[in-house]
Amino acid sequence: MCLTCSCGQPNVDHGDTRNITFDRLAAAGQAGGVTIWEAANSLAHTVESVHRDPLEVFTESLNRPLVVCDIDGILAYFVQAACMAVNIAFGSDYTPDMWTTYRGPLTAEQHSWLGQQMKNPTFWATIAPDQEAAMMLRLLARDGYGLIIATDRPTEMRLATQRWLELWRIPYDGLLVGPGSKERLAREHGPDNPMILIDDNPAKCLTIPRPGVEVWTIRRPYTSGTQFNSWTELVKALRCFDVQTARV
Ligand SMILES: [Mg+2]
Numbered sequence: 001m002c003l004t005c006s007c008g009q010p011n012v013d014h015g016d017t018r019n020i021t022f023d024r025l026a027a028a029g030q031a032g033g034v035t036i037w038e039a040a041n042s043l044a045h046t047v048e049s050v051h052r053d054p055l056e057v058f059t060e061s062l063n064r065p066l067v068v069c070d071i072d073g074i075l076a077y078f079v080q081a082a083c084m085a086v087n088i089a090f091g092s093d094y095t096p097d098m099w100t101t102y103r104g105p106l107t108a109e110q111h112s113w114l115g116q117q118m119k120n121p122t123f124w125a126t127i128a129p130d131q132e133a134a135m136m137l138r139l140l141a142r143d144g145y146g147l148i149i150a151t152d153r154p155t156e157m158r159l160a161t162q163r164w165l166e167l168w169r170i171p172y173d174g175l176l177v178g179p180g181s182k183e184r185l186a187r188e189h190g191p192d193n194p195m196i197l198i199d200d201n202p203a204k205c206l207t208i209p210r211p212g213v214e215v216w217t218i219r220r221p222y223t224s225g226t227q228f229n230s231w232t233e234l235v236k237a238l239r240c241f242d243v244q245t246a247r248v
Contacts, residue, residue, distance in 0.1 A: 002014055002019045002020070002021065003019075003020050003021065003022060003025060004019060004020055005019065010022035011023055022036075025039055025040065025043075026039070033169065034138075035135070037135070038135055038138065038139075041139060042142065061144045064144070064145050064146070065145075065194035065195055065196045065238075065241055066145075066146045066148060066189065066193070066194070066195040066196070067140060067145050067146065067147050067148070067195075067196055067198065067238065068147075068148045068149075068150050068182065068185060068195055068196065068197045068198070069137065069147065069148070069149055069150070069172075069197075069198045070150060070151060070152075070182070070197070070198060070199040070200060070201070070204075071149060071151045071153070071161065072127075072151065072153070072200075073199075073200035073201070073220060074130075074133065074198055074199060074200050074217075074218060075129060075130055075133045075134065075137075075149075075170060076127045076128065076129055076130065076164075077127065077128045077129070077130060078127065079096045079099045079104065079220075080096050080128065081123070081126070081127045081128065082104065082106075082114055083095060083096055083098075083099075085114065085117055085123070086106060086110050086113070086114060089110075089113060090110055090113075092110070094106075097221065099220075099221060099222060100221045100222055101222050102200075102201060102202055102203070102222045118153065118154065118157075119154055119156070119157075121157060121159070121160035124153065124157055124160045124161060124164060125160055125163065125164060127164070129164075129168040129170070130231075131168075132230075132231050133218075133231055134168050134169065134170050136231040136232075136234075136235050137170055137171055137172075138169070138170075138171055139235065140235065140238070141171040141172075143239075145238075146173055147171060147172045147173050147174075148172060148173060148174045148175070148176060148185065149161075149165060149170070149172040149174070149175050149176070150175075150176040150177075150181050150182045150185065150197070151176070151177055151178075151181075152178070152179045152180075152181070152182070152201075153177055153178075154177075154178070154179075155177055155178040157177060158175070158177040158178075161175065161177055162175060182197055182199070182204065182208060183207050183208060186207075186208045186210065186213045187210075189210075189212055189213050190210065190211055190212040190213070191211050191212035192212070193212070194212040194213065194214075194241075195212065195213045195214075196213075196214050196215075196216055196238065196241065197213070197214070197215045197216070198215075198216050198217065198218070198234070199215055199216075199217060200217050200218070200220055200222070200223050202222065202223060202224040202225065205224055205225040214226065216228065216234060216237075218230070218231065218234060
């Protein structure tokens, strides 16, 4: 500032280089490859952690659920990519708001064609990321949450998926690729080691939940179950969820 003395003049250093200005914070963010918002969040988080009791921080980490995050429809704009690909191939005019069921409005022929594209690494390499979602996962990783990325994409798409996650700097402790991988992981969790799956597939609300294991989602026209209107809302709820909650 001066960002630190509440003067309201973000780029005035008052003749003292110890004052942090808006431009300096933006440059620091650039140096670290993050946005100014992430740099500001990181600054606040680090200052807070420096002043906290390490034992308290450790105990808190034990009470956190494992966060398992789906990719398509959650971290990546799958519906938008599917609409664009099908429209180009078939001359159709689909828009994302027409995707009111999980399978979307496609004809059987279009659905089958799209299924073939999903076996091509190029399709997954070009799908756009939700930058807010990526930023929130970086925040959770910094907070010490265990993060697993899990997708029902074909297992052969593992490398393409890994490269995409690296390209968009999405952090994770483990990557599961292949149908059924989320269900297998959920069976290893319970009230003493809770897990929250963030997924847009309504079918997961039937196959995943068990004591200590929940499915949450970001609201879409086709989602069901525990829904949040934004990532900010979801992360706020996550920070209130702990092992004690899972045992109730
Ligand atoms: Mg999905």
